[in-house]
Amino acid sequence: MAKHFQRELEKIKKSILTLGALVEDRVRLAIKSIDKRDADIAEQIIRMDYEIDEMEVDIEEECLKVLALHQPVAVDLRFLVSVIKINNDLERIADETVNIAHRVKTISKNRDFKFIFDYATMAEKASTMLKMSLDAMVRLDTDTAFKVCLMDDDVDVFVGRAYEQLKQSICAMPDDTGVLINMFLISRHIERIGDHATNIAEEVIYVTDGEIVRHGKF
């Protein structure tokens, strides 16, 4: 029974990592679609989102089954509940890539319009946060998880800058308001990807140390 339970846990760990890798790919694809303002890539992200949705449902079902069958306690129970929450955050990161894709589709006609925000650096940061939070999860590495929590502020700084630049640009180019707002909203979606990566990192700390770091209490 114990052996069977360990196998089930390993299977779930594998599943959540597979989902994590897939979501990482989507984030990379979303960044590429912004860079190239490529409506085709954007369309592809939207079309493939069902795969992530299905995986999320499957993983939650799997966790519930293991909870019911093996009735784990202590660390294992906490781990399974954390997987349910991380699963949810991963699916929502994928939703944000879909949101980005919709915005890219809208602005893809304005390829000549120069980007005024430093999306590349911001998106790279959020993407690194996601990667690190998943690494932290695999290795139950709280140091890396803490680093992710601290990086969240850096991403927020970019949103603040994007907002200031938006204000200035709109005043200078009121006719391009539509494109500019869409570009600004892309920065908000990237910010939310960073937020979800932080949630994942906080869960890792919680499952490892049993310490609640949510709500800025560290």
Added chain:
Amino acid sequence: MAKHFQRELEKIKKSILTLGALVEDRVRLAIKSIDKRDADIAEQIIRMDYEIDEMEVDIEEECLKVLALHQPVAVDLRFLVSVIKINNDLERIADETVNIAHRVKTISKNRDFKFIFDYATMAEKASTMLKMSLDAMVRLDTDTAFKVCLMDDDVDVFVGRAYEQLKQSICAMPDDTGVLINMFLISRHIERIGDHATNIAEEVIYVTDGEIVRHGKF
């Protein structure tokens, strides 16, 4: 043991409803702060947020304890996992009221500036969705929960309208871009309150019917 377990479940149900009522109050307060552009109310919302944060942590701990001690299966297990997720959504709704409060503080100096979006109706709708989702949870009423899911589209329509109005207003009043963007972002925060209420409603349907309605599959 069974009696003790039922008492624990009742206690958790009560706790999540208390949290729900408190979050409903915060949403009402946030709407009032927008209406009156009142920085004092906004400050109050920000200052009190720790209460919600603490309650969320307590409820999750409580659920984990009951899961470990009583090792429930079937409906009870599913209920407890749903409470953990609903708890999370409620806390995030409170976060959105804090976000609104920060924006209200920024625009509170521009009391004379006429609001161009119909915030009142939109906020009322999101607030009703939250109320209905909590009612649905208490009575495990899937009909009400389904209604909430359908209402989400109405809120999204308001955001679309706010966006169009923002574009027009910024072109007409480029000097007021800062206020206008903050007002637009308030509409996005209200939208997210509606999204979280929908998540709660979907959980209610899931725990009641065991049917996955997430990802628009109904």
